Amino acid sequence: MSGGVDSAVAAARIAEAGHDVTGVHLALSANPQSYRTGARGCCTIEDSRDARRAADVIGIPFYVWDMAERFHRDVVEDFVSEYAAGRTPNPCLRCNEKIKFEAVLTRALALGFDAVATGHHARLVDGVLSRSPDAAKDQSYVLGVLTREQLGHAIFPLGDSTKAQVREEAARRGLTVADKPDSHDICFIADGDTRRFLADRLGAAPGPIVDVSGEVVGTHEGAYGFTVGQRKGLRVDRPAPDGRPRYVLSIEPVSNTVTVGPRSALEVTTIVAARPVWNGPVAEPREPLACTVQLRAHGEVYGCRAQLSGDEVHITLDAPATGVAAGQAAVLYLDDTVIGSATIVTAA
Template sequence: MRVLAAMSGGVDSAVAAARAVEAGHDVTGVHLALSAKPGTLRTGARGCCTIEDSRDARRAADILGIPFYVWDFAERFTEEVVETFVGEYAAGRTPNPCVTCNEKIKFEALLEKAIALGFDAVCTGHYARLSVVDGVPELRRSADESKDQSYVLASLTPEQLRHAMFPLGGSRKPDVRAEAAERGLAVAEKPDSHDICFIPDGDTKKFLESRLGERPGDLVDAETGAVLGKHTGVHGFTVGQRKGLGIDAPAPDGRPRYVLSLEPVSGTVKVGSSDELAVSRIDADRAIWPSQRPLDGPTECVVQVRAHGGMAPAVAEADGDEVRMSLREPLTGVAPGQVAVLYRPDADEGDVVLGSAKIAATA
């Protein structure tokens, strides 16, 4: 097959490309330039897709003996990922930009261009497994559960998965680094990127205020309605947040307060105890079924609401593109705008992704 290997400049994508070459595919490497000012996207081990990374990717491609190109996706990345991120926070929701990037950039924009150029598949260094059942792709958790990235890939469509390759799905990170060293790849010990690539200093609040300005409002006790303080914008908060609330007086019982809900129209941030954070029902919309198998009646599953952690057994029901999940065990810190991913447990071959949907409300 003709394979386009997306090479970020890190160890995972380099080894994934190497394995595609070793498997006998006709491989071409490509690095995605996602910023008009790439020097602003990395601070130490933070961020990704910088000039430094493109050079690391090129050196890896040279060692593998494959053609290599840099494609400029900066404008589309800004529109699809950065502006969506800002807009979601302005609306009082908590988005995951990595989900959006995989959906809109790596497996929409990139895949569209790859197919137009005659490639059969896009290969990435994601830790996830793909299998085919009755001619339909199934996305599964990786063998290394600590690195599993099936959550951020769960918004991909069946057609996108048919053209995807994840060579690292059955591997563990230490083994991938060891393999990179054996292959003479200089990125073998390169640190993983962390946080949001377009916020390299990790200060999301400062970044959002630079885009949205100040939108003052009240911090309100959810139980009594008492105004506890002021804030500069709901975009500076997310459900479940404890630190940085700006409340001087402790709660009457001395326990910490947490953000319970955000009301962007009125500018109200409601806070309360950790007990009030627990939710037992999640309503979501914009459902995607990666294996073309929508839920058929009430379905026992595991729901995951964050890329790492936030899992609970549940019964899920679908109605069109809407999904209601009744949790067997309560979850905390569940915010509108997050993605809820539904899994069918499979201890032997990795849990199977049933579908994903955007969280709209909780109870």
């Protein structure tokens, strides 16, 4: 229970359904006030109190579990080292994979619980994950990395509801978090300034910005400050010859080089992804499988063919995509149903 409206209503629903429910709030920072100065749905003392109050209203026991060390190691440090390696991580996805459905689930099972329920907006029926009816709030993408085993011990009680319905229900149940603002951004970066957060940890590492021909067109303070597809904040000295805006095309950590170029050069149609997880109702595709793929949170959905080859998934898009960054997850769907996922390694 994060202290937000979703997990509060989720807890209320399963308690009402007759499960023996215990509320757990995760303390993710050794110094909770350091992460956020106001209550925005995650990680502060106010959030912990909001969660406790919701549990009291629902009438279930409530405990704070200290996951600060695990969170720091598996999410925060991973976040920093992924950027350092020129990739673009998704920490929410990592938190689901390593904290909520690994550290918390393992502990819960050992303590005699059967499942972990969360307030995620995604459907889970008979272990099969699919999209929320609320397209804008759908979180199936950040859950797409969970294994069958993990999904087998998960419950998403909000699966059939829209956010508006959840808020309305929270108000009806007398939960004071009913109109609490949604959390967004990254919970452990208090001011939302990711570049500075990384700079504080990785230090300044000036290097060249080059165009596709290899000509130096500017300098940067650290390649980790860039994401493939980024347009703003490039600080390129000279305009492109054709006068068109330039985008980050690639980040090369070893030579500390950021390559920029026109939007057309961002377009990719083939993607190679590693660490595949097959968690859906179909077998892993040894032959090309026609399906759809989502390449970032709340991103567009592309028709594609996906095929497992060794430890890699080869994805061929029906139409070009832009801003495909290494480190993000490619989550594969059949209609609205998740069938698997893998981490993007390269795109061309």
